[in-house]
Each structure stands twice: as C-alpha cells, then as structure tokens.
Amino acid sequence: MTVQQPVPPEPVASQKRAIPRPNEGLWPGLAAVPAARVKGRIAENLFRRAVRSLPVRVELGTEVLGLGGPVMHIARPEAFFRRLGNDSKIGFGEAYMVGDWTTDDLPGLLTPFAATLSTLIPPALQRLARRYVEARQPAEEANTVEGSRENIHRHYDLSNDLFQLFLDDTMSYSAAWFAPGSDDLVEAQERKIDGILDMAGVTAGHHILEIGTGWGGLAIRAARRGARVTTLTISVEQAALAEQRIAEAGVADRVQVLLRDYREAQGSYDAVVSVEMIEAVGERYWPTYFATLDRLLKPGGRVGLQAITMPDDRMRVAKNDYTWIHKYVFPGGLIPSVESIERSLADHATLRVAERRSLGQDYARTLNHWNLRFQERWEAVAALGFDETFRRMWEFYLGYCEAGFRVGYLDVYQLSLTR
Numbered sequence: 001m002t003v004q005q006p007v008p009p010e011p012v013a014s015q016k017r018a019i020p021r022p023n024e025g026l027w028p029g030l031a032a033v034p035a036a037r038v039k040g041r042i043a044e045n046l047f048r049r050a051v052r053s054l055p056v057r058v059e060l061g062t063e064v065l066g067l068g069g070p071v072m073h074i075a076r077p078e079a080f081f082r083r084l085g086n087d088s089k090i091g092f093g094e095a096y097m098v099g100d101w102t103t104d105d106l107p108g109l110l111t112p113f114a115a116t117l118s119t120l121i122p123p124a125l126q127r128l129a130r131r132y133v134e135a136r137q138p139a140e141e142a143n144t145v146e147g148s149r150e151n152i153h154r155h156y157d158l159s160n161d162l163f164q165l166f167l168d169d170t171m172s173y174s175a176a177w178f179a180p181g182s183d184d185l186v187e188a189q190e191r192k193i194d195g196i197l198d199m200a201g202v203t204a205g206h207h208i209l210e211i212g213t214g215w216g217g218l219a220i221r222a223a224r225r226g227a228r229v230t231t232l233t234i235s236v237e238q239a240a241l242a243e244q245r246i247a248e249a250g251v252a253d254r255v256q257v258l259l260r261d262y263r264e265a266q267g268s269y270d271a272v273v274s275v276e277m278i279e280a281v282g283e284r285y286w287p288t289y290f291a292t293l294d295r296l297l298k299p300g301g302r303v304g305l306q307a308i309t310m311p312d313d314r315m316r317v318a319k320n321d322y323t324w325i326h327k328y329v330f331p332g333g334l335i336p337s338v339e340s341i342e343r344s345l346a347d348h349a350t351l352r353v354a355e356r357r358s359l360g361q362d363y364a365r366t367l368n369h370w371n372l373r374f375q376e377r378w379e380a381v382a383a384l385g386f387d388e389t390f391r392r393m394w395e396f397y398l399g400y401c402e403a404g405f406r407v408g409y410l411d412v413y414q415l416s417l418t419r
Contacts, residue, residue, distance in 0.1 A: 022389040039085030054112045070109035076100040093324035097392045106399035115407040137322045141332040143282040151332040156235040166374040171215035174276040175363035175412045185369045193221045199416035200304030206270040211262045212277030216242030223251035232260045275306040287348040294349035303417035312337035351417040360411035367402040
C-alpha cells in the first residue's frame with residue numbers, strides 16, 4: 001500500500017474523531033484483518049509480557065496492563081493482535097490507522113515503547129521473525145535513479161498545500177535548532193540553516209551546490225548571504241513551489257533550481273550542502289553519494305551535511321527491515337549511523353568529519369510543533385481531500401518519530417566534512 005494523491009472528500013459535517021473503515025480504493029488491504037489467528041495468539045502473549053513492565057496503562061476490555069501512564073485503549077483486541085502477529089513492524093501502526101487501538105497522548109505512549117525497542121521482544125524471536133515472518137524491502141523501491149524519483153514522488157509530491165499547512169513560514173521539513181529559552185519555530189529553523197551553512201563555510205561570492213532543495217528555504221538564506229546557489233531536487237511539486245518562493249524572496253538571479261538526481265550533477269563548487277537527504281539514498285548507494293560529494297567539491301571547500309542517525313549496532317541489525325515507515329511514509333529509506341557515514345567516507349571519498357553537532361532533542365520539539373499544527377489545521381487538511389485514515393497515519397508518523405528522538409533511539413547531526 002502506498003499513499004495516493006488525495007481525492008475530493010465527502011462534505012464534513014463534524015470534526016469529531018469518528019474512525020470509519022478505510023476506503024478500500026485508497027487503502028487497499030487495510031480494512032481486512034489478516035487471517036493470522038495462531039500468530040495473533042503468540043503476539044498477544046508477547047505483548048502482555050512486554051507491557052507489564054512499561055510505564056503505560058493498557059486497557060484491554062475490563063483488564064488493565066502496565067505500570068500506569070499514558071493510556072492505550074485496545075478497542076478491537078482480536079484484530080489488533082492478528083495485525084501485530086502478521087508483521088509487528090507494520091501491524092502496530094496499521095492497527096492505529098484503522099482504530100483498533102487509540103490514545104489521547106500518542107507521542108507519550110510511544111516513548112516507553114521506543115525506549116525499549118531493541119529488548120521488548122527477545123532477540124532470538126526477533127531473529128526468527130526477520131527470517132520467517134516479516135516483509136522484506138520490495139525490489140522496486142531500490143534507489144536507482146528512476147526508483148528514487150518514484151520514492152520521492154510518493155511522499156514529497158503529496159500536496160504542497162498539505163505541507164504549507166503544518167510547516168512554518170520557512171517551509172523547512174527537517175530538524176530545527178532552538179536557541180536556549182526560545183520555542184519560536186521560525187527562528188529555530190533559520191538558526192538550523194545558518195548552522196549548516198556555517199559548517200560548509202558559505203560566504204558571499206561562493207557558488208554552492210545544494211542536494212535536496214526542499215521548498216527553497218536554505219537556498220534563499222544562502223543567497224541572502226551573497227552566495228550563488230545551484231540546488232537539485234527530483235520532486236516536481238517541490239521544484240515548482242521552491243522557484244515561486246525564491247522569486248518572491250527576490251533572489252531568483254542568484255538561485256538555479258534543477259530537476260536532477262545527485263548522481264547526474266556536474267560542475268565544481270566552493271561548498272556543498274545537503275540537509276536530511278541521505279536518509280533517502282540507501283546503503284547500496286552510499287558509496288556513490290559520498291564519491292559524488294567529493295567529486296563536486298573544489299579543493300579547500302567544505303560540505304555541510306545534516307543527517308538523521310541511529311546507533312550503529314541497531315542500524316546494522318535493522319538495515320534490511322521493511323517497516324511501517326517504509327510502507328506508508330518513506331519508501332526505500334535507510335537511516336545511517338554516524339559510524340556508517342565515517343566508514344563510507346573513508347572507503348569512497350577523501351572527506352572526513354571535522355565537526356559535529358547533535359540536534360536530536362530539538363527534532364523531538366520540531367515534530368511536536370508540526371503535529372500540533374497538523375491537528376489544529378485538520379479541517380483545512382481534510383478540505384484538500386485527505387481522509388480520516390490519512391489523519392491517523394500522519395499522527396502516527398509524527399508521534400512515532402518524536403518518541404524516537406525523545407529517547408535517543410534516533411538522533412540528527414550536523415556534520416562539517418573537509419579533506
């Protein structure tokens with residue numbers, strides 16, 4: 001199942017949190033509960049054992065499990081456990097999407113699960129599940145030049161209007177960097193952009209390459225420093241809005257937006273910047289990615305790289321997993337570790353990490369801002385054609401990620417790469 005472009009919704013009479021069955025045309029297979037009764041019973045036993053030591057309150061009929069804390073109400077137990085048993089890495093999120101379970105504090109509930117993610121299920125059972133139960137990455141989602149375009153299209157081309165509704169005025173879709181004592185998201189995003197430009201040594205007169213345009217926020221800010229910017233994207237929708245925003249900012253004479261894959265880039269640049277794009281590259285193509293950065297950078301230049309990361313041991317174990325995030329949000333993605341970045345640089349480039357800065361807790365705050373804005377503006381989102389299943393999918397995505405950054409299972413680094 002992939003996220004399709006929205007269709008016009010039925011008139012919305014009320015914004016109450018009704019949970020209708022998913023539209024089979026938009027969400028094929030999601031409405032049907034897997035025929036996995038035996039796996040479901042096994043999953044129920046494992047789930048009961050896992051949550052009894054977690055700071056959560058799981059309401060299962062008249063039974064209450066857990067040590068107390070954020071409430072998880074399991075409304076349809078049999079369906080929930082069958083989805084979980086069929087494939088735990090996908091079924092848990094799908095069960096939330098269809099309303100098999102609910103909560104009033106999704107990030108808070110997911111946080112203790114994220115904190116114990118590697119030990120919640122016994123390692124031996126995890127290995128068995130990977131081998132015999134869980135789905136594998138589809139071959140068609142490999143990040144070839146054509147495959148990358150399709151993978152990016154499925155997320156970033158959903159709707160520019162959707163992203164404008166929950167992002168801030170800079171249209172930055174990556175971790176902000178909050179100043180001490182401040183909770184202003186726009187200021188934090190501008191600080192983040194300045195931080196990565198500083199790590200790349202961007203000054204007036206430089207010609208810089210940006211790999212991953214987004215909606216033009218970094219290119220605009222770099223141009224206002226007096227730099228000339230060539231920025232690459234493979235998202236048609238992003239390119240169109242980025243060019244509009246660049247023109248409105250009055251810097252179109254200094255910024256060129258190209259619909260081009262990083263592997264097709266040509267030229268030589270004083271600096272290269274890339275913000276949270278490496279997660280879409282895939283391990284198979286990391287050597288090409290880092291060799292490309294090396295090839296495009298002038299002698300004496302620097303690279304500013306912002307990357308979501310995970311611990312190296314977890315990355316090695318999970319690199320071939322096919323998860324809910326892959327299926328519904330970021331097909332073909334793989335979050336690297338800092339160590340894997342350093343290994344790839346050592347093997348395939350002359351670049352090395354010279355400076356690093358962690359923004360992991362800032363990302364948790366950023367995601368919280370996005371989720372609140374998404375909730376507050378749901379009526380406008382629904383008017384674009386997105387249904388209640390999409391709403392719950394997007395909530396789970398943002399809450400799942402916030403929980404991961406809260407507990408340090410995920411981090412994000414700004415890295416300065418030099419020769």
